[in-house]
Amino acid sequence: TTIMMMLLRYLLLAALTTQAAADADACAAALKDFADPQSKNVAKNALASFASANMAAVAGAIATFDTDTYIFMLRQHTSDFGDPDACESIGGFRYVGVKYQFGQFGLCLPRECDADTLNVLRKEPATEAIMYLKPERFTSGRFRFRLGFCGGLMIAIFVILVVCALVATACEPRIVAHVKGLAYKEDYALVSEVYRGPAWLRCFSLVKNYDQWLARREDNPLSCLDGVRVVSMLMVIHGHTLLFGAGMYTNLISAILAPDGLMSTARGQSLLSDEFAVDSFFWLSGLLATRALVKYASGRGWRWIPQAYLFRYLRLTPLYGFVLFFWWKALRVVGIGPQWLGQRGGYRHCRDHWWTNMLYVNNLVPFKTETTEECFGHGWYLANDMQFFIILPLFIVAYMYNRRAGYASLFVGFWASIIYSLWGAGHFDWSVNLFDGSPYGLDYYIRPWTRIPPYLVGSATALLLNDVSSKPSPLSCEAMKLVALLILGLCYFGAYPFYQTQDNLHTKDGLKHLNHSYVALTKPAWAVALSLLCWPSFRGHRGMIGRLLELPLWEPLAKLTYAMYLVHPSVLSVMFQARRGGRIYFSEPWWGFAFLGAASATGLVAVVLYLFVELPFHNLVMLLRKRLATPAARRVDDDDALAELAEPLTEPTSPASEVEVN
16 A cells, blocks of 8 residues: 555656646747747737836846946836736736846736746746846736635634624614603613623624714713824824835835935924824823723732733733734735735744734744734734733832832833933934834834833823822913923924935934934833823813814724724735735825725724624623622722723723623
């Protein structure tokens, strides 16, 4: 039997080798005919050449390489994806992608030449007509990732969640409208007031979750945080909309990069300052988590610490894990063509390091890495936030033991981080310029010891709210707002001098030291400014800014920000990479409309995730907490404090009575 199996394997290998050789010969002959100006298919060959990148022109430019050629290549003009639809309308031809060291191209080649055959023939003399530039690889013009078992499983899980939501909704009490003689909620009467399903099933009810989403918080002193949160989320999407398409812009250098592009202008600082949105989230998270922990820890000894860790993990991880695995395993089938192949690197990183995301250490493991080399790269923020939350009880314990000790510990942590950042900026030449080659993104941007100051500022603000009950005078409120706006303006436009050149690592010492100070000081200053800006609203002196931040519109949108943050890179990837051709000419109006489209699509996807995934699991955790807690150990305000603690970027979704599942 073993000999027979070996023989069959040998025969199969021989057959495949013979078939591959035959395919290679057929492709080589077709390519030779394609390059022959006397071919009987000269008309079709001409159309195919028209639908392809002009490789002859590229080869000629490289053969006579000079300064103009270098600048031309640097401006990304050497990447041309051709016209895949036009190519496939020509009988006997197929569209393939080819990757070189200097660019990526789309070619319209004879149908005998698929990507696998072309990769075999890359070094064959017979194919020198198109192989003379030494391509790195060929990719099918209709390349798709396979769904696989795990992808099907993720789709099945989502279908199960939808079915649970529909069944749970069907079990809700029925309502009869306009029943005469009944004075109950404006002539609306309940046929049955008892939920007809198990308590756990009601966690999925669309009626319940929809009401929770749109529930209003009356007389909430922190309602201005809703506006801060929504604006911060829009800033994240605004910046990423431009950056995700950077590799496709035909005018990247002239339209965007320093010293001549958008980044060197005052209005272009809107892109560069979008990264402060993450510091706003850190500030929000520190403020809300500290406020909830102080309330929850009172009179509990030390047992509240592991409970808080467990609840936080259970609150954040279900949606995080669902979005990560759905993007990795299921969404991969959405795109088509050579550009979508670029997702393979991210999928491989997830294959090796997905567990670091689930343990919230992906900003540290593997240690020497860029965010582009991580699984679910933007998850570095969640890792930092969880790590900050893990050490937060140390400050809370110090505060509850002695209030001065609590403030002192926050003060020491705040300044220790800033001093290290000042030293590191000078020692490692960190530069705020995103494109001058400094290790800012690797050594500063994603590390918890450099990003913690805004979180500590938020924590200190929460303690002050707990300790200071006096209302500031109207004059001091206006002074706070004025100082806050001044600081925010300096942070927002402060990077302008560092984008007047592409090389900030070799500027004169004065400007270099200013760059280092900007790196280390602006993010903590941004958080301090947010505290000053919102403090009058916390104490009832709203003014115009406070009223804008407290608009009722922000509250339901603010509850979607966690889902929006998780899913927005996937939306942008589909927008830019899930298509086969088409370079983009960048302009500011295009950026504006692309941002509006990306924000709207992200919001719609977030609504689905919020109602079918995030809120159901939140309600299940709250139900589990009620079932496990003994009556003696449970207090009236437990669920309110825990619901507040659970929100990753937001105030409690609703009062405790509405969060509980009866």
